[in-house]
Amino acid sequence: MADGAEFEKIRAIWRALGERGTGGGDDCAIVELGGVMVALSSDMAVEGIHFRPGWLEPRELGWRAGAAALSDLAAVAAEPRGVLVSLAVSPQWPDESVAELMVGVGDVAASVGASVWGGDLVRGDRLVVDVLVAGVVAEPVLRRGARVGDELWVTGRLGGPARAIAVWEAGSEPERTARERFAHPEPRVAAAIWLRDRGATALIDLSDGLVQDAGQLAAASGLCCVIDVDSVPLHCSVADFETALVSGEEFELLVALPAATEPELARRFWDEHALELTRIGDVVSGSGLVLQRQGEPVAPPPGFSHF
Amino acid sequence: MADGAEFEKIRAIWRALGERGTGGGDDCAIVELGGVMVALSSDMAVEGIHFRPGWLEPRELGWRAGAAALSDLAAVAAEPRGVLVSLAVSPQWPDESVAELMVGVGDVAASVGASVWGGDLVRGDRLVVDVLVAGVVAEPVLRRGARVGDELWVTGRLGGPARAIAVWEAGSEPERTARERFAHPEPRVAAAIWLRDRGATALIDLSDGLVQDAGQLAAASGLCCVIDVDSVPLHCSVADFETALVSGEEFELLVALPAATEPELARRFWDEHALELTRIGDVVSGSGLVLQRQGEPVAPPPGFSHF
Numbered sequence: 001m002a003d004g005a006e007f008e009k010i011r012a013i014w015r016a017l018g019e020r021g022t023g024g025g026d027d028c029a030i031v032e033l034g035g036v037m038v039a040l041s042s043d044m045a046v047e048g049i050h051f052r053p054g055w056l057e058p059r060e061l062g063w064r065a066g067a068a069a070l071s072d073l074a075a076v077a078a079e080p081r082g083v084l085v086s087l088a089v090s091p092q093w094p095d096e097s098v099a100e101l102m103v104g105v106g107d108v109a110a111s112v113g114a115s116v117w118g119g120d121l122v123r124g125d126r127l128v129v130d131v132l133v134a135g136v137v138a139e140p141v142l143r144r145g146a147r148v149g150d151e152l153w154v155t156g157r158l159g160g161p162a163r164a165i166a167v168w169e170a171g172s173e174p175e176r177t178a179r180e181r182f183a184h185p186e187p188r189v190a191a192a193i194w195l196r197d198r199g200a201t202a203l204i205d206l207s208d209g210l211v212q213d214a215g216q217l218a219a220a221s222g223l224c225c226v227i228d229v230d231s232v233p234l235h236c237s238v239a240d241f242e243t244a245l246v247s248g249e250e251f252e253l254l255v256a257l258p259a260a261t262e263p264e265l266a267r268r269f270w271d272e273h274a275l276e277l278t279r280i281g282d283v284v285s286g287s288g289l290v291l292q293r294q295g296e297p298v299a300p301p302p303g304f305s306h307f
Numbered sequence: 308m309a310d311g312a313e314f315e316k317i318r319a320i321w322r323a324l325g326e327r328g329t330g331g332g333d334d335c336a337i338v339e340l341g342g343v344m345v346a347l348s349s350d351m352a353v354e355g356i357h358f359r360p361g362w363l364e365p366r367e368l369g370w371r372a373g374a375a376a377l378s379d380l381a382a383v384a385a386e387p388r389g390v391l392v393s394l395a396v397s398p399q400w401p402d403e404s405v406a407e408l409m410v411g412v413g414d415v416a417a418s419v420g421a422s423v424w425g426g427d428l429v430r431g432d433r434l435v436v437d438v439l440v441a442g443v444v445a446e447p448v449l450r451r452g453a454r455v456g457d458e459l460w461v462t463g464r465l466g467g468p469a470r471a472i473a474v475w476e477a478g479s480e481p482e483r484t485a486r487e488r489f490a491h492p493e494p495r496v497a498a499a500i501w502l503r504d505r506g507a508t509a510l511i512d513l514s515d516g517l518v519q520d521a522g523q524l525a526a527a528s529g530l531c532c533v534i535d536v537d538s539v540p541l542h543c544s545v546a547d548f549e550t551a552l553v554s555g556e557e558f559e560l561l562v563a564l565p566a567a568t569e570p571e572l573a574r575r576f577w578d579e580h581a582l583e584l585t586r587i588g589d590v591v592s593g594s595g596l597v598l599q600r601q602g603e604p605v606a607p608p609p610g611f612s613h614f
Contacts, residue, residue, distance in 0.1 A: 006428060009402050009428060010401070011403055012402050012403075012405070012406050013405065013406050013409045013428075015406075015412045016406035016407070016410050017406075017409060017410060017423055018413075020410065020413025020414065020416065020417050020423055021413060021418075021422060021423040022389070022422040022423070023422075023423065023424045023425040028425070028505040029389070029424035029425035031342065031388070031389055031392060031424055033343060033345055033388055033389075033441060033443060034343035034344075034345065034443040035343060036340060036341035036342060036343045037341075038341065038345075038441075039399040040389075040391055040424060040425070040439070040441065041391075041425065041427075042391045042393070042425075042426055042427045042437070043393075043427055043441055044394075044395060044427045044435070045392040045428050045429070046395050046429060046430070046431045046435070048432070049395075049429065049430050049431060050429070050433075050566065059444045062533055077312045081338070082329070082336070082340075082347075083339055084336060084347055084348070084349045084438075084439060085349075085351075086349045086351040086437045087351075087364045088351060088392075088435060090355050090357075095316050096319075097494055098316055098319070098320065099319050099320050099322075099323035101559055102320045102324060103323050103327065106327025106328060107327065107446070109327065110326075110327050115327065115328060115330075116324055116327055116328040116330065117328075117329060117330045117336035117338055117347060118330040118331070118336035118347070118348065118349075118435070119321075119349055120348075120349045120357065121313060121316060121317055122351050122352070122353060122357070122598075123353070123356050124353045124356060124435070124467065124554070125355070125356075128351070128353070128395060128431070128435050128437075130349070130351065130393045130427070130435075130437040132347070132349055132391060132393075132439045134338075134345075134347065135341060136340060136440075139598050156584075160569060173324075184410060204571070228483055235442060306311060
């Protein structure tokens with residue numbers, strides 16, 4: 001449901017809430033709590049909708065659910081501290097599987113310096129995992145801060161999760177590297193803070209796919225993102241750019257940086273994070289997203305909804 | 308699943324988490340976040356398990372889900388600040404119903420001084436509502452603080468929610484007052500803080516029913532709770548004590564107070580909160596829960612699991 005219809009529903013909710021709501025409508029709520037700036041976000045996954053039984057082991061399910069929520073903190077350069085996990089599980093699920101799932105959440109939380117603080121466990125007829133993450137955020141980098149002349153960069157290589165899902169849906173088992181991108185996405189917390197410290201003006205995580213999320217960054221900033229399709233770094237399991245452009249739940253970062261931020265930026269980033277940082281475009285005046293190839297505009301992939 | 312099996316599952320989770328987890332296993336996590344003591348809790352409700360379609364209007368569903376989570380903050384005398392709501396909804400649910408549900412959450416949040424900060428909206432085949440609440444808690448009152456000689460008091464009148472469910476399950480429509488207790492429980496935030504200020508030593512909210520929750524308070528405090536069955540205040544729709552003893556999701560408070568805390572305590576409480584405060588028993592040395600009637604022990608209601 002990560003499409004125009006979802007955004008419309010969410011807008012309708014904030015309208016109806018009126019003064020009862022104080023969120024900005026971002027994935028991540030940034031609020032003051034007892035004088036401290038805190039970032040909070042929740043991410044819910046439903047069996048049969050976000051994953052199918054048999055794709056992942058319980059521990060992988062937990063890692064993935066935790067990573068999805070923690071990525072929302074990375075998306076504003078917050079520092080995760082803890083997570084709460086609400087679980088609906090079928091009575092048929094063995095206790096060991098429930099514990100394994102929670103260990104997966106605990107592992108990914110620990111990988112970014114956070115702990116499992118608690119949660120809720122209820123009965124359900126299919127698995128539902130909702131992970132709430134909390135962190136502190138001294139200097140948030142929001143999606144709306146991009147400026148004309150900024151460069152657009154992306155972390156990692158894109159398309160792996162979409163490739164894994166496509167192979168599973170076709171009834172086969174994906175290649176190890178694509179499966180790994182789906183089962184063990186890494187929240188880019190350290191990368192986000194590194195980029196913030198180098199003057200990042202806008203940041204978003206790729207949860208809905210590069211095309212969607214670049215469109216969000218452009219809309220929030222009131223500017224136009226131009227992406228050179230041929231520069232988009234493809235995951236090794238992926239042969240076509242369309243997959244990389246629309247692949248969701250990548251949990252990589254799209255970042256706007258002032259031009260010429262630092263010589264050899266990508267190499268320094270690699271040295272620090274063992275992760276690619278690739279320049280894929282520019283922020284210009286105007287609105288929306290423009291995809292281009294050898295300087296000529298190209299049509300967006302099917303399913304892309306405009307902002 | 309609020310029974311021994313659930314508690315065993317939760318214990319198994321904390322064991323498996325080891326150092327990855329830092330929660331106490333209480334309903335509410337109390338953690339330090341940027342130097343501030345913060346209380347966080349989540350409460351998940353699944354259609355068909357926690358409520359059935361047709362019992363409540365969307366706005367009532369939202370109120371009730373929000374109240375259940377906010378009650379966890381009242382249970383430690385925390386001050387709510389905000390909520391995040393993760394929703395799985397069927398594509399058949401109209402956008403207006405989703406917005407109405409969220410307005411219900413917003414209403415109950417506003418009733419205790421909190422705002423809706425954000426959340427997640429995903430597709431599902433049945434409604435799942437997970438509400439995360441955050442508050443500040445300068446001086447938490449935990450379930451483990453009771454001392455020998457303390458008196459046990461309970462807020463409100465018990466049994467209404469169980470009565471409403473029983474009537475619905477029998478195919479009728481419950482009387483207005485019982486329905487109201489199910490649809491519009493009030494998180495006892497102000498009452499909890501008032502009781503804290505009068506020296507409450509232990510506090511718990513009645514989410515699993517008086518017998519279960521008094522057992523929890525006794526176990527956490529390492530003492531015995533003695534409850535005089537005839538003193539338990541019955542909701543006007545309820546004729547038998549068993550219903551009042553096991554009725555869950557009351558969201559009233561059970562509190563341990565030093566003996567002779569204040570003359571006319573119940574009247575002063577009523578003047579402040581327009582709510583009854585009733586003495587129902589004592590904390591004594593020993594362990595577990597003893598129910599008695601005219602000074603003689605009586606058997607616990609069926610379905611009660613020992614601690």
